[in-house]
Amino acid sequence: MSKPPFPPRHPPAGRGVPGLAARALAAKAVAGVLGQDQALEDAFDDASLEARDLALARMIAGVSMRRYGTIGTLLEKLLAKGMPRKSGPLEAILITAAAQILFLDVPDRAAVDLAVRLARGDDRAQAFSGLANAVLRKISAGKEELLAAIPPEADTPSWLYKRWSAQYGEATAAAMAAAQRVEPSLDLTVKADAAGWAERLGGRLLPTGSVRLAHNGPIRALEGYEAGAWWVQDAAAALPARLLGDVAGRRVADLCAAPGGKTAQIAAAGATVTAVDRSAARLQRLGENLKRLDLKAEVVTADILAWKAEPFDAVILDAPCSATGTIRRHPDVAWSKSARDIGAVADLQRRMLGRMAGLVKPGGLLVYCTCSLEQEEGEAQIARFLEGNADFALEPVLPDDIGGIEGAITPGGMLRTLPSLLPDPDPVMAGMDGFFAARMRRKG
Numbered sequence: 048m049s050k051p052p053f054p055p056r057h058p059p060a061g062r063g064v065p066g067l068a069a070r071a072l073a074a075k076a077v078a079g080v081l082g083q084d085q086a087l088e089d090a091f092d093d094a095s096l097e098a099r100d101l102a103l104a105r106m107i108a109g110v111s112m113r114r115y116g117t118i119g120t121l122l123e124k125l126l127a128k129g130m131p132r133k134s135g136p137l138e139a140i141l142i143t144a145a146a147q148i149l150f151l152d153v154p155d156r157a158a159v160d161l162a163v164r165l166a167r168g169d170d171r172a173q174a175f176s177g178l179a180n181a182v183l184r185k186i187s188a189g190k191e192e193l194l195a196a197i198p199p200e201a202d203t204p205s206w207l208y209k210r211w212s213a214q215y216g217e218a219t220a221a222a223m224a225a226a227q228r229v230e231p232s233l234d235l236t237v238k239a240d241a242a243g244w245a246e247r248l249g250g251r252l253l254p255t256g257s258v259r260l261a262h263n264g265p266i267r268a269l270e271g272y273e274a275g276a277w278w279v280q281d282a283a284a285a286l287p288a289r290l291l292g293d294v295a296g297r298r299v300a301d302l303c304a305a306p307g308g309k310t311a312q313i314a315a316a317g318a319t320v321t322a323v324d325r326s327a328a329r330l331q332r333l334g335e336n337l338k339r340l341d342l343k344a345e346v347v348t349a350d351i352l353a354w355k356a357e358p359f360d361a362v363i364l365d366a367p368c369s370a371t372g373t374i375r376r377h378p379d380v381a382w383s384k385s386a387r388d389i390g391a392v393a394d395l396q397r398r399m400l401g402r403m404a405g406l407v408k409p410g411g412l413l414v415y416c417t418c419s420l421e422q423e424e425g426e427a428q429i430a431r432f433l434e435g436n437a438d439f440a441l442e443p444v445l446p447d448d449i450g451g452i453e454g455a456i457t458p459g460g461m462l463r464t465l466p467s468l469l470p471d472p473d474p475v476m477a478g479m480d481g482f483f484a485a486r487m488r489r490k491g
């Protein structure tokens with residue numbers, strides 16, 4: 048599908064028409080991802096909507112991106128002449144309206160009417176408001192039949208699906224694509240008494256130690272948030288720091304640390320942590336998170352490609368990556384990345400890893416991790432690192448390190464979680480992000 052032109056000129060706020068402002072914001076957010084590679088979440092940062100409308104806009108935009116492949120295929124089928132050119136926000140309006148009709152509990156009539164109003168309110172889209180009305184009514188009238196003709200993998204970009212089939216095999220790629228179509232649960236890492244918090248919050252204690260809740264409302268309203276008893280962290284994201292073992296009393300460097308999920312884990316485990324990140328804004332969030340959790344770390348704003356320090360007992364490097372493992376939580380990532388991005392981040396990761404040897408004491412541990420499903424950013428990086436650093440040896444991940452999920456350990460002894468792991472009869476309670484981690488020890 049073509050990308051919507053920019054900037055979309057949406058009507059001011061649709062004052063007086065209930066629900067219009069939420070739809071306008073959802074369409075703007077989707078247009079931002081598709082046309083400008085903006086992160087979906089950034090669209091909601093400065094939005095001045097009431098909490099209810101903001102939540103609705105987020106939900107509509109989220110499902111629009113999660114099911115963008117399906118919706119795009121349908122629109123291509125129904126628009127005989129393709130998406131009209133120079134139609135401004137029309138495409139984003141259609142995508143977000145189709146998402147409501149097909150996947151949300153919103154009256155179809157309201158979704159269609161508000162989409163037509165939005166189109167009429169934009170000088171580039173208004174000529175196509177009749178077309179929008181006709182297409183959306185067709186979707187509403189034939190939804191079951193239209194959806195039945197689209198395969199589940201349509202919601203994963205084909206370049207990515209091909210890579211996953213080649214890396215993991217067709218059946219696993221299909222299971223991963225299917226898992227990403229479901230809005231995931233909320234996972235928490237707790238400071239202490241995970242079983243007690245699972246019970247108190249009506250959640251479930253996972254074998255890995257995380258607490259899982261079927262919750263998609265505001266986080267701050269949950270018990271224990273203000274008291275700093277837990278933080279939000281996908282079950283898979285909580286595993287790499289566990290590979291450091293017992294860090295109590297150790298000096299540990301957390302590199303590429305913000306917003307601090309792993310810093311909090313390591314500090315809560317009793318280590319003296321140095322958290323390094325080059326983004327001051329993200330480190331500010333790390334500071335706020337640690338303050339709420341009543342945890343401490345030395346915080347350093349620096350580029351780790353240049354940063355020097357006395358060697359540590361252990362180092363964890365959570366390198367910047369293509370983030371393809373986070374698509375179930377951030378479905379926009381699927382549509383804003385390309386194969387080229389993988390090559391670029393892999394090169395940066397290689398350079399970062401190249402500096403790690405000097406930061407680990409003899410006998411100390413190095414854990415490298417990324418939230419990517421791409422082997423160039425994982426297994427291949429470690430193979431290259433070990434080839435060039437004979438004083439490091441892989442220390443294989445053991446089932447006990449990760450709550451016994453043997454399916455997450457590669458034949459080579461590295462951690463490789465997939466969205467299709469942790470199956471559950473309730474799809475919302477299933478799955479985990481795609482993460483890679485390897486543990487290496489520097490010879491003493």
Ligand SMILES: C[S@@+](CC[C@H](N)C(=O)[O-])C[C@H]1O[C@@H](n2cnc3c(N)ncnc32)[C@H](O)[C@@H]1O
Nearest residue numbers: 303304305306307308309324325326350351365
């Ligand atoms: C995957 S995120 C880290 C997530 C974090 N470890 C956590 O668990 O919450 C990657 C981080 O790398 C940081 N980063 C990217 N390039 C960097 C560099 N050259 N030096 C230091 N930090 C960098 C980014 O600012 C970003 O915060």
